[in-house]
Amino acid sequence: MSSLTNMAKHPTISLIKSSTTLKELKQIHTQLLVHGTLNNPHFHGQFIATVALHNPTNLPYSNHLIHHSLHYPNLFTLNSMIRAHSKTTTPHKSFFFYNIILNSPNNLSPDNYTFNFLVRTCAQLMLHVTSSSVHAAVIKHGFEHDPHVQSGLIFMYAEMGCLKSCHQVFGRVQNPDLVCQTAMLHACAKCGDVGFARKVFDEMPHRDFVAWNAMVAGYAQCGRSREALELFHLMQMEGVEVNEVSIVSVLSACTHLGALDQGRWAHAYVERNKLRLTVTLGTALLDMYAKCGNIGKAMEVFWGMKEKNVYTWSSAIGGLAINGLGRESVELFSLMKKDGVHPNEVTFISVLKGCSVVGMVEEGRNHFDSMRNLYGIEPQLEHYGLMVDLYGRAGHLEEALSFINSMPLKPHAGAWSALLHACRMYKNKEIGEFASRKIVELEANNDGAYVLLSNIYADHKNWEGVSNLRHKMKIVGVKKLPGCSVIEVDGEVHEFIVGDKSHPRYDEIELKIEEISRCVRLAGYVALTSNVLFDIEEEEKENALGRHSEKVAIAFGLISLKEGVPIRVVMNLRMCWDCHDVAKMVSKFYHREIIVRDRNRFHHFKDGECSCKGYW
DNA sequence: TTAGGGTTAG
Numbered sequence: 014m015s016s017l018t019n020m021a022k023h024p025t026i027s028l029i030k031s032s033t034t035l036k037e038l039k040q041i042h043t044q045l046l047v048h049g050t051l052n053n054p055h056f057h058g059q060f061i062a063t064v065a066l067h068n069p070t071n072l073p074y075s076n077h078l079i080h081h082s083l084h085y086p087n088l089f090t091l092n093s094m095i096r097a098h099s100k101t102t103t104p105h106k107s108f109f110f111y112n113i114i115l116n117s118p119n120n121l122s123p124d125n126y127t128f129n130f131l132v133r134t135c136a137q138l139m140l141h142v143t144s145s146s147v148h149a150a151v152i153k154h155g156f157e158h159d160p161h162v163q164s165g166l167i168f169m170y171a172e173m174g175c176l177k178s179c180h181q182v183f184g185r186v187q188n189p190d191l192v193c194q195t196a197m198l199h200a201c202a203k204c205g206d207v208g209f210a211r212k213v214f215d216e217m218p219h220r221d222f223v224a225w226n227a228m229v230a231g232y233a234q235c236g237r238s239r240e241a242l243e244l245f246h247l248m249q250m251e252g253v254e255v256n257e258v259s260i261v262s263v264l265s266a267c268t269h270l271g272a273l274d275q276g277r278w279a280h281a282y283v284e285r286n287k288l289r290l291t292v293t294l295g296t297a298l299l300d301m302y303a304k305c306g307n308i309g310k311a312m313e314v315f316w317g318m319k320e321k322n323v324y325t326w327s328s329a330i331g332g333l334a335i336n337g338l339g340r341e342s343v344e345l346f347s348l349m350k351k352d353g354v355h356p357n358e359v360t361f362i363s364v365l366k367g368c369s370v371v372g373m374v375e376e377g378r379n380h381f382d383s384m385r386n387l388y389g390i391e392p393q394l395e396h397y398g399l400m401v402d403l404y405g406r407a408g409h410l411e412e413a414l415s416f417i418n419s420m421p422l423k424p425h426a427g428a429w430s431a432l433l434h435a436c437r438m439y440k441n442k443e444i445g446e447f448a449s450r451k452i453v454e455l456e457a458n459n460d461g462a463y464v465l466l467s468n469i470y471a472d473h474k475n476w477e478g479v480s481n482l483r484h485k486m487k488i489v490g491v492k493k494l495p496g497c498s499v500i501e502v503d504g505e506v507h508e509f510i511v512g513d514k515s516h517p518r519y520d521e522i523e524l525k526i527e528e529i530s531r532c533v534r535l536a537g538y539v540a541l542t543s544n545v546l547f548d549i550e551e552e553e554k555e556n557a558l559g560r561h562s563e564k565v566a567i568a569f570g571l572i573s574l575k576e577g578v579p580i581r582v583v584m585n586l587r588m589c590w591d592c593h594d595v596a597k598m599v600s601k602f603y604h605r606e607i608i609v610r611d612r613n614r615f616h617h618f619k620d621g622e623c624s625c626k627g628y629w
Numbered sequence: 630t631t632a633g634g635g636t637t638a639g
Contacts, residue, residue, distance in 0.1 A: 226634040261635040296636040327637040
């Protein structure tokens with residue numbers, strides 16, 4: 014029973030490998046100790062490796078077993094420990110085990126597994142110096158031409174954003190195999206060159222389901238959601254195996270498009286085909302529901318998940334926040350901490366958003382302070398921006414300004430923009446002008462700086478100010494980002510860009526918009542024309558407002574969706590106040606629920622009211 | 630007995 018092949022079939026090895034939970038493994042450990050079986054180094058090694066491989070949270074237990082063992086760990090065990098640590102938030106610990114291999118008294122030496130795992134550690138660490146020395150060690154130990162190590166190196170350089178190095182490694186591979194080609198296509202997509210990724214994919218002589226998944230994910234991750242879904246449909250037509258990894262990318266694409274129907278289809282696919290609801294899949298699913306405006310369903314998925322990680326919690330907390338449930342999001346954050354899950358920087362973005370949408374200034378400030386004091390997380394620019402947003406939305410403009418001035422980092426345009434938005438909300442011209450100037454100093458082409466200030470001037474009927482800004486924008490060459498809204502009807506995503514009349518049903522949409530205008534006017538509605546950038550005639554302005562992309566999408570929803578079906582719109586800008594008022598009225602007149610996801614949050618319109626209660 | 634592709638923000 015000494016050969017490894019025979020060992021693999023040993024019932025004790027099988028027993029250890031088949032256990033999935035730490036509890037089960039600990040029970041087996043006790044049994045093996047009682048029978049003295051753990052004296053066998055093979056069993057002991059397998060035990061430690063299984064504990065480590067199943068779940069990174071088991072790692073302290075694996076470490077404990079290694080340190081209290083009578084045996085010197087073998088290469089298999091040590092490689093397993095390197096691999097396990099490469100997937101944690103403390104990847105540098107892999108080097109501890111690598112050094113045990115290098116300094117081993119029984120002449121262990123690293124093999125291709127060691128290096129394949131070690132380069133993944135480097136990928137996680139993203140340190141150029143470390144990566145270079147590990148690459149040098151790969152060459153020194155003669156693994157430069159090992160296909161697995163080559164793929165690992167490409168992966169490592171991709172994570173670090175060094176596409177050039179990926180090309181160099183790939184160029185030296187004589188006959189790249191499937192795994193290596195997939196690593197390369199993944200690397201190109203990761204570094205933003207999806208075109209080349211697709212070229213690698215198209216030129217692959219054989220593609221398996223992993224290669225297809227990598228390509229679908231590549232499109233989804235760089236925001237080319239429609240292409241991701243198209244490729245996924247092609248994948249299905251070609252009869253390629255679909256697994257939970259494919260569905261994660263599909264869900265991510267649906268989330269970005271706000272395509273709830275297709276997202277629901279993906280959920281049904283998971284259930285129909287009994288795919289394993291992994292943490293990643295569950296998180297993608299809950300995130301899809303939350304960002305497509307169905308927070309009830311999102312939380313149902315969340316509570317149904319057996320295993321939750323920091324992604325899952327952050328996603329749920331953020332989902333509640335963007336749906337206006339700030340208090341609930343902060344409560345969920347408390348539960349997360351009670352559950353022993355350590356928050357990360359993204360979690361705090363979600364929590365601060367939660368505080369911001371309901372104006373919990375004090376609580377937000379406490380959470381912000383706890384980042385550094387309790388969790389050792391250094392706040393990033395985004396966190397500072399959210400704090401400005403928190404003060405600003407609550408109307409504490411002076412505090413927001415002094416907060417920016419006391420930042421230890423150089424304030425970015427985002428922080429000033431948050432302040433400018435608040436100035437717009439509270440019609441504060443002085444601070445608004447100051448913030449706008451600061452933004453333009455940092456980003457001369459920032460359209461928001463001009464548009465918002467122009468709105469503030471228009472609020473004050475300062476048409477000269479508006480006209481001067483218009484002139485300045487022309488000279489500098491700033492263009493207002495065109496508004497774009499999408500709406501899904503019968504599984505098809507329709508896109509409306511402001512001013513674009515190319516939709517085949519545009520004439521009908523136009524008629525509907527006129528009908529809406531008549532209805533809302535009867536109710537005594539007066540358009541909030543200050544949302545129009547320039548000083549044009551009142552009637553013309555109203556017309557320009559009538560053609561905002563969100564209104565066009567809502568009108569299209571009214572003519573194309575069956576009665577009673579909610580209208581769901583996803584847009585790229587913040588919803589304008591006028592469209593917001595009109596949407597409220599439409600929800601009442603047409604007895605239709607309207608859900609708009611804007612750049613910042615959700616607005617649920619029902620019976621003439623909006624869930625944001627005017628606070629956004 | 631270990632080797633690929635996936636989830637949270639901006």
